[in-house]
Amino acid sequence: MLKKWPFILMTLTMVFALAACGSGNNAAPQGDAAKGTEDKAAAELTGNILAVGSTALQPLVEQAGQKFMAVDKYKGIAVQVQGGGSGTGLTQVSGGQADIGNSDVFAKEKLESGADELVDHQVAVVAMSAVANPKVGVTDLKKDQLVQIFTGKITNWKQVGGADQKIVIVNRPSSSGTRATFEKYALGQKTEDLPGSIQEDSSGTVKKLIAETPGAIGYLALSYIDNTVTALKFDGVEANVENVEQGKYPVWAYEHMYTKGEPKEHVKAFLDYILSDEIQKSDVVDLGYIPVSGMQVKRDADGNITK
Amino acid sequence: MEPVEGKAFMEQNKRSQVMKERHYWEEWTGRIYTSVCVVFLVAVIVSIVYFVASKGVATFAMNGVSLSEFFFGTKWSPDGEPASFGALPFITGSFAVTILAALIASPLSLCAALFMTEIVPKSGKRILQPAIELLSGIPSVVYGFVGLTVIVPLLRNVFGGQGIGILAGCLVLSVMILPTITSIMADALSSLPGGLRESSYALGATRWQTIARVIIPTLLPALLTGIILGMARAFGEALAVQMVIGNAPHIPSSLLESASTLTSVITLSMGNTAMGSVHNNALWSMALVLLLMTFIFVLLVRLLERRNRI
Numbered sequence: 379m380l381k382k383w384p385f386i387l388m389t390l391t392m393v394f395a396l397a398a399c400g401s402g403n404n405a406a407p408q409g410d411a412a413k414g415t416e417d418k419a420a421a422e423l424t425g426n427i428l429a430v431g432s433t434a435l436q437p438l439v440e441q442a443g444q445k446f447m448a449v450d451k452y453k454g455i456a457v458q459v460q461g462g463g464s465g466t467g468l469t470q471v472s473g474g475q476a477d478i479g480n481s482d483v484f485a486k487e488k489l490e491s492g493a494d495e496l497v498d499h500q501v502a503v504v505a506m507s508a509v510a511n512p513k514v515g516v517t518d519l520k521k522d523q524l525v526q527i528f529t530g531k532i533t534n535w536k537q538v539g540g541a542d543q544k545i546v547i548v549n550r551p552s553s554s555g556t557r558a559t560f561e562k563y564a565l566g567q568k569t570e571d572l573p574g575s576i577q578e579d580s581s582g583t584v585k586k587l588i589a590e591t592p593g594a595i596g597y598l599a600l601s602y603i604d605n606t607v608t609a610l611k612f613d614g615v616e617a618n619v620e621n622v623e624q625g626k627y628p629v630w631a632y633e634h635m636y637t638k639g640e641p642k643e644h645v646k647a648f649l650d651y652i653l654s655d656e657i658q659k660s661d662v663v664d665l666g667y668i669p670v671s672g673m674q675v676k677r678d679a680d681g682n683i684t685k
Numbered sequence: 686m687e688p689v690e691g692k693a694f695m696e697q698n699k700r701s702q703v704m705k706e707r708h709y710w711e712e713w714t715g716r717i718y719t720s721v722c723v724v725f726l727v728a729v730i731v732s733i734v735y736f737v738a739s740k741g742v743a744t745f746a747m748n749g750v751s752l753s754e755f756f757f758g759t760k761w762s763p764d765g766e767p768a769s770f771g772a773l774p775f776i777t778g779s780f781a782v783t784i785l786a787a788l789i790a791s792p793l794s795l796c797a798a799l800f801m802t803e804i805v806p807k808s809g810k811r812i813l814q815p816a817i818e819l820l821s822g823i824p825s826v827v828y829g830f831v832g833l834t835v836i837v838p839l840l841r842n843v844f845g846g847q848g849i850g851i852l853a854g855c856l857v858l859s860v861m862i863l864p865t866i867t868s869i870m871a872d873a874l875s876s877l878p879g880g881l882r883e884s885s886y887a888l889g890a891t892r893w894q895t896i897a898r899v900i901i902p903t904l905l906p907a908l909l910t911g912i913i914l915g916m917a918r919a920f921g922e923a924l925a926v927q928m929v930i931g932n933a934p935h936i937p938s939s940l941l942e943s944a945s946t947l948t949s950v951i952t953l954s955m956g957n958t959a960m961g962s963v964h965n966n967a968l969w970s971m972a973l974v975l976l977l978m979t980f981i982f983v984l985l986v987r988l989l990e991r992r993n994r995i
Contacts, residue, residue, distance in 0.1 A: 433956075463956020465965070473960075488959050546847060551932070551950075552764045553957035553964060570762060576849055576943050577932035579953050583833070590838060591847065 424454035425644035431460075431467015431480030432555065434581075434599065435633040438502060439480060441661050442652045452651075455644045464488060464555045471636050472496060477645050479636040482555025484679035496636040501652045502667035504599050505630035506560060507617035509585075509607040511594045515540035518611040525565050527595060530572045535593060547575040548587050548596035554579060559631040560597045562681060564612060597629075601666020619668050625675035625683065632677070633667065734976070741973030744770070744966040755970060761934035761950075763964040770967045772947070774936045776974065779946040781851050782926060783919045786858035791912050794863055798870035803896055813867075821864035829928030832857040837929055846941035847931065854930040854946070858922060862915035869911030873904050906989040913989070917982035921975060923948035947971045 429439050436459060443457035462470075464481040465488055471479025472492040479485075479496070482504070486493040508524060510516060514535045519527075526532040527545055535543045550557035552571065561568055571577065576591075578584050581602045588594040589606035600617060603609050609617055612629060621627035641649060651657060658669040676684050744750050750770045758771020797817070801809045836856050841848030877900060885895040901908070931943025932953055951968050958965040 461956070463958075465958040465960070465962075466956045469960040490959065490962055551953040551957065552762070553954045555957065568764065570765065571934050573933060573935040573937070574847070574942050575931075575933045576847065577934075577945075577953065578928075579957070583928060586833065587849075591841075591849075 422454050423452060423644040423647055425456075425642070427455060427457045427478065427645055427648055428476045429457065429459045429467075429478035429480055429635065430462055430470045430476040431478075432464045432482045432633065433461040434482050434504060434556065435480040435502070435635075436461045438633070438661060438665050438667060439478075439635070439652070441665065442657050443648070445657070445661070446648055446651050449651075452644075452647060455648065457648060465553065468493075468496070468636065471638055474638060477637065477642075478649075481634045481636060482631060483558050484632075484634065485636055486679055487558065495638055497638075497640055499635045499637065499641075499649050499653075500632040500670055501635050501649070502633040502658075502662050503622065503630050503670060503673060504559075504601075504633055504667055505617055505619070505622045505627065506556065506564075506597050506599045507603060507629065508560075508564065508595065508597050508610040508612065509588055509603060510596075510610055511588055511590075511592060512606070512608045513541065514543055514593060514595070514608070516610065517608060518614055521564070521566070521613055524612075525567065528561075528565055528569045543593040546591050546594045547572060548584055548591070548594050549575050549577050550584070550597075551577050551579055555631070556581075556597070556599070560629060563631075564597070564629045599666065619672075622668055623672045623674055625685070630668070632670070737969065737972050737976050740966060740969035741976075742970075744963065744970040748963045748966055750963070750967065750970075755967070759936060763967060768963065770963075772967070772971055772974070774934050775945050775947045775950050775971060777936055778851065778930070778944045779920060779948070779975075779978075781944070782854045782858055782930070782946055783916050785851065785855035786862060786919045787912055787916045789855065789859035790862050790866055790915060793859075794866035794870055794911065794915070795908065797863075797867045798874055799896060801867075801871050802874040803892070803900065817864045817867050820860065821868075825861065825922060825925040826928075828857050828861055829925035832925060832929040840941060844941055846939065847943060848941065849929060849931040849943055850937060850939070850941045851930065851944050852940040854926045854944075857925050857929055858919045861922060861925065862919050865918050866911045866915040869914060870908050873907035873911065874900065876907075877904065906992045910986050910989045913982055913985050917979060920978055920982070921948060923952045927952050947975055951975075 427443075429443070440459045443459055446452055447455065447457055460476075464483055467476065467479035467481050468485050468488050469479075470476035472485075472489060472495065481488065485496045485498070489496075508519060516535060516538055519538060523532065523538050527538070528547060528549075532538060533545055535541050535545060549571065550560075576587060576594075578587065581598055584596050585598055585602050585604075585607060588596045588598075595610075598607070600619075611617070612627065615621055615627050617627055617629065622630050635649060635652070637645060637649075640646075653670070655671075658671050662669045674685065678684075744755070745752055755770055755772050756776070757773055758769060759773050760769045760771045761774060762769050797813055801813050832853055836853050837848040839848070840846075840850075840853055844852075881899055881903060882895060885899045890898070926946055927949035930945060930949055932945045932949050933943035934945055934950070935943075937944040951971055954964070955968055958968065
């Protein structure tokens with residue numbers, strides 16, 4: 379009997395410890411964060427920032443985070459960036475697990491509830507263009523031609539003035555933010571997944587597939603486009619930074635960094651830093667995004683454009 | 686003299702006391718450490734199963750998707766109007782790649798295992814063992830990338846079509862499950878009950894007769910265990926398959942047309958959907974299907990083990 383004591387004791391301890399972990403988790407971080415901002419508000423800012431979500435925005439936030447932590451003034455703040463996708467980012471910021479939720483789409487397009495509590499910080503613009511395999515012999519598509527291709531009504535490149543080649547659609551999964559943007563602003567409608575279409579989520583894989591598959595068409599953010607694929611003009615307008623900024627080229631979306639309610643002071647310092655010229659004029663441009671400051675048009679969640 | 690002897694005795698006695706105490710504590714530390722690990726392990730397993738099951742069941746219980754739609758519906762359009770959640774294309778895709786991969790890999794593995802244990806045990810093992818261990822150490826992204834760069838263009842050039850699809854997926858998978866099947870089969874073959882092989886030779890049987898009529902029939906359950914564990918691995922593999930299979934949510938009309946598996950759809954969409962939405966819950970239901978399939982695979986292995994013991 380005596381020899382069994384340690385086992386029973388340990389079992390009980392473990393059960394209690396696990397139970398304690400479960401309930402303790404939620405309370406601790408919030409208390410700490412609140413205390414941190416109150417005490418140190420006057421002096422130096424300290425705290426942890428967890429930014430989760432969009433993989434499209436991740437490189438920018440990571441790079442900006444590194445630079446931010448190197449600034450003397452902010453050395454008490456630790457920025458941690460995770461991917462996981464826009465849905466994950468929005469869910470976690472809305473649930474309070476993350477301080478910032480990175481997203482390619484407006485929160486209310488993704489979340490069923492809780493989108494009203496989130497505050498939107500638009501930090502960059504990403505433009506995308508339809509791209510095709512270089513051998514299809516087409517460099518310009520009208521909007522309705524694109525729609526007919528992506529809805530399966532046009533199935534051969536010769537129907538749009540190109541080579542006699544079957545069209546292979548390289549799409550994104552229906553939940554993808556990139557696909558949502560492309561469908562909303564280039565096609566103007568949602569599309570079904572066609573039999574035989576290819577779906578990939580990673581831009582790198584999409585580019586590789588379009589470059590290698592005969593007759594392939596897809597869409598990529600401008601930063602991914604190089605000479606292995608052909609960027610197609612949209613209604614005769616070339617996808618480039620100038621055309622996007624002047625509002626001539628419509629297929630673009632904001633990159634959002636959402637906070638729940640107004641951001642706490644140390645989070646706000648980070649968001650302000652990303653919006654400062656130091657990041658907007660160098661890192662944002664280097665990484666292939668378009669700075670929000672250069673945009674001459676604005677757009678709301680319903681797609682209404684204002685100058 | 687006596688006091689000295691008494692002292693030595695006392696010292697020895699004391700030392701043995703110390704040793705006894707140390708043994709006691711070592712015993713305790715070991716017990717406590719093991720108990721902690723066991724409790725932790727059980728808690729993790731129970732919570733994983735609970736988490737996946739509660740999320741997976743929510744699709745049917747809370748979102749009102751019918752079971753028959755999920756398992757037999759062929760239309761997957763979670764964003765459509767009205768949304769439909771037919772997961773049959775993914776289930777068939779998963780089974781198709783798994784079974785085909787097992788069909789390709791099993792004979793190869795059996796030959797490799799026989800080569801290592803029956804034909805040239807020494808030199809065969811020296812060459813094949815490290816090669817097979819190497820295969821199991823390569824990360825699946827690498828397999829996926831090799832598949833995308835080598836296998837897909839090759840299939841496209843040879844058979845035409847997209848090159849992407851079930852055939853590419855099962856080729857990549859068959860290479861990935863080779864080490865699992867081979868090592869389990871080799872273990873089984875080298876544990877052949879004593880005397881069987883020798884008796885067969887003594888009766889004048891050739892090596893091939895011995896392998897085909899004695900060794901394989903005797904060890905069949907153990908060999909099948911290897912195949913089933915390989916299939917379980919193939920069924921759950923996500924990344925490599927996702928890169929080469931194409932992921933269109935339809936049942937393909939040929940092996941060279943874009944298809945998808947349960948795992949590939951989960952990895953593609955999980956991060957993009959918000960927790961708690963119907964789309965997200967439907968993905969968890971697929972995870973539940975994967976979990977149940979794993980249970981079935983484990984069950985099969987257990988049954989085979991029982992048969993093997995006789």
